[in-house]
Amino acid sequence: MLDRRQTLRIGALGGAALLLPGGARGAVARAADTPPFSLPLVVPPVKRPVRRTATTDYYEMTMREATAQILPGVQTPVMTYDGCFPGPTIRARPGRRVVVRQRNALGTEAVVHLHGAYVPADSDGHPKDPIAPGAFRDYVYPNLQPAATLWYHDHTHHMEAEMVFRGLAGCYLLDEPRWTGPPAGRYDLPLMLRDAQFDDQGGLVFTMGDARKRTVLLVNGRRQPYHPVAARKYRLRLINGANTRYFTLGLSDGRPMWLIASDGGLLPAPVRATGVTLSPGERVDAVVDFADLAPGSQLTLRNTDPNIGQPSDLMRFDVVRRAYDPSRVPPRLGGSRPDLGPATVHRDIVLGVNPTTGMSEINGRSFDMDRVDQQIKLGQTEEWRVVNSDVNPPIRHNLHVHGTHFQVIDRNGVPVSGHEAGWKDTVAIPNGGDVRIRVRYERYTGLYLYHCHLLDHSSMGMMAQSEVTP
Ligand code: C2O
Ligand code: CU
Numbered sequence: 085m086l087d088r089r090q091t092l093r094i095g096a097l098g099g100a101a102l103l104l105p106g107g108a109r110g111a112v113a114r115a116a117d118t119p120p121f122s123l124p125l126v127v128p129p130v131k132r133p134v135r136r137t138a139t140t141d142y143y144e145m146t147m148r149e150a151t152a153q154i155l156p157g158v159q160t161p162v163m164t165y166d167g168c169f170p171g172p173t174i175r176a177r178p179g180r181r182v183v184v185r186q187r188n189a190l191g192t193e194a195v196v197h198l199h200g201a202y203v204p205a206d207s208d209g210h211p212k213d214p215i216a217p218g219a220f221r222d223y224v225y226p227n228l229q230p231a232a233t234l235w236y237h238d239h240t241h242h243m244e245a246e247m248v249f250r251g252l253a254g255c256y257l258l259d260e261p262r263w264t265g266p267p268a269g270r271y272d273l274p275l276m277l278r279d280a281q282f283d284d285q286g287g288l289v290f291t292m293g294d295a296r297k298r299t300v301l302l303v304n305g306r307r308q309p310y311h312p313v314a315a316r317k318y319r320l321r322l323i324n325g326a327n328t329r330y331f332t333l334g335l336s337d338g339r340p341m342w343l344i345a346s347d348g349g350l351l352p353a354p355v356r357a358t359g360v361t362l363s364p365g366e367r368v369d370a371v372v373d374f375a376d377l378a379p380g381s382q383l384t385l386r387n388t389d390p391n392i393g394q395p396s397d398l399m400r401f402d403v404v405r406r407a408y409d410p411s412r413v414p415p416r417l418g419g420s421r422p423d424l425g426p427a428t429v430h431r432d433i434v435l436g437v438n439p440t441t442g443m444s445e446i447n448g449r450s451f452d453m454d455r456v457d458q459q460i461k462l463g464q465t466e467e468w469r470v471v472n473s474d475v476n477p478p479i480r481h482n483l484h485v486h487g488t489h490f491q492v493i494d495r496n497g498v499p500v501s502g503h504e505a506g507w508k509d510t511v512a513i514p515n516g517g518d519v520r521i522r523v524r525y526e527r528y529t530g531l532y533l534y535h536c537h538l539l540d541h542s543s544m545g546m547m548a549q550s551e552v553t554p
């Protein structure tokens with residue numbers, strides 16, 4: 085039973101937002117009324133290691149409360165890694181180990197999970213391994229996997245929805261080796277997308293399951309920012325960091341993007357698209373080219389998800405200068421095509437809300453961290469038929485699997501295409517329909533979670549665990 089839905093208290097700050105100098109009563113209302121695109125985009129700072137050895141980069145981070153200017157002129161209390169909202173970016177390389185010491189200076193337990201990473205089970209951020217207030221934990225990330233856009237976020241038992249909503253999320257980019265290819269450096273932009281709801285004082289309002297009121301759209305922790313760009317190609321690392329919102333992303337003038345990477349890293353070849361849909365937790369890397377635009381031009385990144393009615397703008401790109409552009413999108417990107425071969429084990433995974441109890445469940449059971457839901461043999465391919473049974477009323481769900489990437493075979497019998505044909509760790513499951521995936525664990529044994537990544541659902545029990553055995 086879910087009985088510990090405590091309310092998180094933002095202690096030191098008393099929960100109330102602080103107004104910036106010049107602010108007064110009504111500042112929040114004025115902020116809400118300011119036109120979109122009045123704040124610049126923040127690119128989260130890249131974290132520096134405290135120490136490097138021949139094999140390993142060591143980092144130290146502190147989880148603590150802070151304030152962030154999400155709305156113009158208002159400081160909102162948030163939960164952060166290192167005071168940043170979202171957290172600082174870690175840039176790592178395949179084959180080079182990273183160790184992150186996470187100190188917990190929050191007034192509450194916390195756990196850090198690196199989403200999309202292959203890590204030993206005791207570094208996966210399982211909710212059974214919380215960091216107590218005042219304590220720390222060293223997470224070891226071997227990075228023995230292809231380059232990819234990963235992200236880290238909280239995974240505290242029953243609390244991940246609220247703690248991620250309040251700010252505990254950041255980017256972890258496993259970079260390709262230097263090569264002449266997609267835009268790099270300042271032309272490689274991580275964009276963490278999400279939504280939020282505020283009270284009259286500018287504080288974040290979290291109500292479990294009440295996603296319809298989260299109508300303010302944030303990119304990298306700011307409401308509808310603008311970003312000055314050069315007339316050249318950019319790599320946008322699009323990360324759906326929202327608790328429950330889906331994004332169908334495209335540019336306002338309908339220009340195409342080249343999708344070059346999925347959750348698991350580079351695709352075999354770029355895919356041209358004018359729109360791409362991401363459910364919570366999914367990532368896609370898209371290259372967009374502004375070269376044909378004169379300085380002074382503006383366009384927006386917009387969400388046209390059919391569930392929202394009107395398209396809504398997430399951020400604006402302002403073309404401010406011309407630029408030399410040596411980057412390119414090569415016809416072969418070097419990513420592998422998922423092919424796990426035939427499966428030896430078949431399973432049904434049913435996601436649904438129990439109509440009598442209201443609990444979110446997988447195969448009729450809500451999460452119990454002391455129960456192993458299934459055992460998987462290391463090195464064996466399994467095929468899972470994942471079903472979303474919530475037809476009436478329709479409720480969206482997806483499936484995220486920890487500790488590996490999977491191959492998506494088909495959705496409602498139709499083979500998937502675009503970025504979904506690449507390696508994935510999160511996939512949308514249609515109402516009343518099914519998705520077949522093939523899953524294999526290659527390296528580590530132990531407990532790995534799988535769950536709906538609409539975090540309000542996982543926090544309410546739509547989560548289970550596999551024990552990977554030798
Ligand atoms: Cu990004 Cu278990 O989640
Ligand atoms: Cu994960």
Ligand code: CU
Nearest residue numbers: 481536538541
């Ligand atoms: Cu769900």
